[in-house]
Amino acid sequence: MKRFLTFALAICLIAPALAQQAQVIDGIAAVVNGDVITYSELREWIGARERALRSAYQGAELENKLKEIRLAALKDLVDRQLILQEFKKKEKDGATIPSYVLDDRVQTIIREEFGGDRSAFVRTLKSQGYTITKFKEVERDKIIVQVMKQMHVKDSFVISPTQIQAYYDKHKADYTTPEQVKLRMIVLREDGNSDTAPAGGKKEMAQEIRSKLTSGADFGRMAQMYSEDASTQQAEGDWGWVDRKTLSEELTNKAFALRAGEISDVITIGNSYYILMVEARKNAAVKSISEVRDEIEQNLIQKEKSDELQRWLDTLRQNAYIKIYS
Numbered sequence: 001m002k003r004f005l006t007f008a009l010a011i012c013l014i015a016p017a018l019a020q021q022a023q024v025i026d027g028i029a030a031v032v033n034g035d036v037i038t039y040s041e042l043r044e045w046i047g048a049r050e051r052a053l054r055s056a057y058q059g060a061e062l063e064n065k066l067k068e069i070r071l072a073a074l075k076d077l078v079d080r081q082l083i084l085q086e087f088k089k090k091e092k093d094g095a096t097i098p099s100y101v102l103d104d105r106v107q108t109i110i111r112e113e114f115g116g117d118r119s120a121f122v123r124t125l126k127s128q129g130y131t132i133t134k135f136k137e138v139e140r141d142k143i144i145v146q147v148m149k150q151m152h153v154k155d156s157f158v159i160s161p162t163q164i165q166a167y168y169d170k171h172k173a174d175y176t177t178p179e180q181v182k183l184r185m186i187v188l189r190e191d192g193n194s195d196t197a198p199a200g201g202k203k204e205m206a207q208e209i210r211s212k213l214t215s216g217a218d219f220g221r222m223a224q225m226y227s228e229d230a231s232t233q234q235a236e237g238d239w240g241w242v243d244r245k246t247l248s249e250e251l252t253n254k255a256f257a258l259r260a261g262e263i264s265d266v267i268t269i270g271n272s273y274y275i276l277m278v279e280a281r282k283n284a285a286v287k288s289i290s291e292v293r294d295e296i297e298q299n300l301i302q303k304e305k306s307d308e309l310q311r312w313l314d315t316l317r318q319n320a321y322i323k324i325y326s
Helices: 002-008 015-019 039-045 047-056 059-091 099-113 118-127 132-151 161-170 202-214 219-226 230-234 249-256 289-318
Strands: 028-032 035-038 180-189 238-242 267-269 272-282 322-324
Touching: 028 039, 028 059, 035 039, 035 059, 039 047, 039 059, 047 059, 059 132, 059 289, 059 322, 099 118, 099 132, 118 132, 161 289, 180 202, 180 219, 180 230, 180 249, 202 219, 202 272, 219 230, 249 267, 249 272
Parallel strands: none
Antiparallel strands: 028 035, 028 322, 180 238, 180 272, 267 272
């Protein structure tokens, strides 16, 4: 049911967002060839995203984010209206969305999201101020937009080897696995609460621990007993695979200088002492073009489709009267 509400009724779920701001009298956000897009439609369109932003940002940053999504949403609504208007032209030549298509859509939603309970579906619509008739109108518009977009984008594109090679060369970093080490770490701090530190202090304790490790003591067991970093203590000192961007520069240089199986000297940074062990190493590796050819081809096809769709929408915009109100 949650997925249904997100998919089918997203444009209705605006009450919480509206409650967070002063009431605004509805007005005209844009005019598209005489069809009006209202501010309430715009708020409905971005309701969920606006609520998410309000929970994550505040102040000037929030206002900038809200402005970005409102401008993007208004562009989407204008494009949507242009597409619906194009379909209306085709209706004069007999184009239509058969009623059974809408009936099937409703039945699918009832079956998949409400377990076949039509009454629950109707109650959900009513709670959002919707009738089945209105819901079908919304779904009809979604279907029209989808069909019209498909009509104006080719089913297939031919991507040449040259295009694939150029993409691979430009995005090679995306197919590169950086050098990594599988790391374990024990951390002691001068201000720690351990009662096991010898009279000489934590550095001497760290030296003693390292001596035990080089004599064959199990690193994981020693980390559990002595490490004063909660996360590494619980994980037996295991940091897993790390690259050169994971740790501080000093720890990174020490870790990547170790051979597999080697234990570091005691490393002093501020009031903390570190003992590192590299369990294994992986050299940097780049996937060959043959390994990623299919992925690149799909990326390029999707870009071609997106570009073709945008060219069609640009043409609709160029031939339309569009007035945006600030």
